[in-house]
Amino acid sequence: MKINKILVPMDYSPCAENAFRTALVLAKKAGASIQVVSVTHMPHLHAEAVGAASIIQPLLQEYHEQLDGQFEKLTSSNDIQDIEVVNSKYNAPLHNAIYSCTVQNECDLIVTGTKSQHGWLTKLIGSNSMDMIDRAKIPVLVIPESCESVNFKKLGVAIDYSDFDDPEILAPLRDFATVNFSQLCFLNVTSKQHKLFVYDDIKLSISNYFNGLKQSYHTFTDNRKLEEILMEAINDLHLDMLFMLPKNHSVLDRMINKSHTKAMASKTDKPMMTIHEK
Structure with missing residues (x-):
């Protein structure tokens, strides 16, 4: 396996953006591209629900526009010269979006951020990073929020x-x-x-x-x-x-x-x- 495409789950939190910076370092070394994946999880209302589409679709469009703006800010504030960075948005649970993106785009590595300190509820039910460790069929690299500079020597x-x-x-x-x-x-x-x-x-x-x-x-x-x-x-x-x-x-x-x-x-x-x- 060669590292040709790196997938970065992105909610634009500090730990997710920290993981993106690590992915950039790896992409430059490996000559890889980066696939940024953001998710919403709005309910799919029953077709007979009166006016459902008129309520959900504008909300979804507005949120996706916000994600586009955050993506533009993320890429403009980091040195992505010569690195292809693609933005993907899904209305689905995170693990479904990751699976779909992994299969469709043939990603080789997931780089995800995690908070340095976990509260008792997170320890009890898990976090998105822990869920990816369980479910992902490709390698997962977890970057703690406190790890601001990477050195893989x-x-x-x-x-x-x-x-x-x-x-x-x-x-x-x-x-x-x-x-x-x-x-x-x-x-x-x-x-x-x-x-x-x-x-x-x-x-x-x-x-x-x-x-x-x-x-x-x-x-x-x-x-x-x-x-x-x-x-x-x-x-x-x-x-x-x-x-x-x-x-x-x-x-x-x-x-x-x-x-x-x-x-x-x-x-x-x-x-x-x-x-x-x-």
Whole structure:
């Protein structure tokens, strides 16, 4: 996978505009275009509802005109020279709009902003960024609102060696790291110290797959929570970004088990990239 088109969900909040600036940096490095996606979610009233169209359509048109004005302001206040930036508007739930835009426009990467601090309600029901981590079929790069300047020189890659057998799934990460000349720090957390030697073949296959990029391998064998270990690794290794590989859980799994990926996305103040397993 090459990064040819970057999708940026946009509500013109400070964190969304911050994500747009990160997307611009990546687009310039990769020679990619940017697709900005904004949504409204006005009700589709029943056809028999008297005067429904005369009420909804003017409101929708007015809001879309406001979005056009905000888009013009966004592009004029940022250096978009030589970068194609396209504005798309949908009247649909955000995840439906993202899916439609991804399929229709063949986007390769979603860059989305998230607030640095989440209130209790957001933690309970989730946020748009967390929803994209769950639903998106292409890589998602989450940019915290507090991350005002991006530097992707040193990337932490959290991988469970005991459940990993195909480096090809990391193709988007390899392309991302190549574009940014990144060093990759592979992070493995395990309590099975007696099986560490079994993972040597896996590390070798990963090393070969990322040949040409600087790499290092770090294994943690304590019993602390995964999030605590990864947060410590981010600080100790001075990482600029964390990469995680979410599992495709069933609905029941999602209800019962905690998502480590979404937990990290809500904790860290570093950019975080996810790619769903196939």
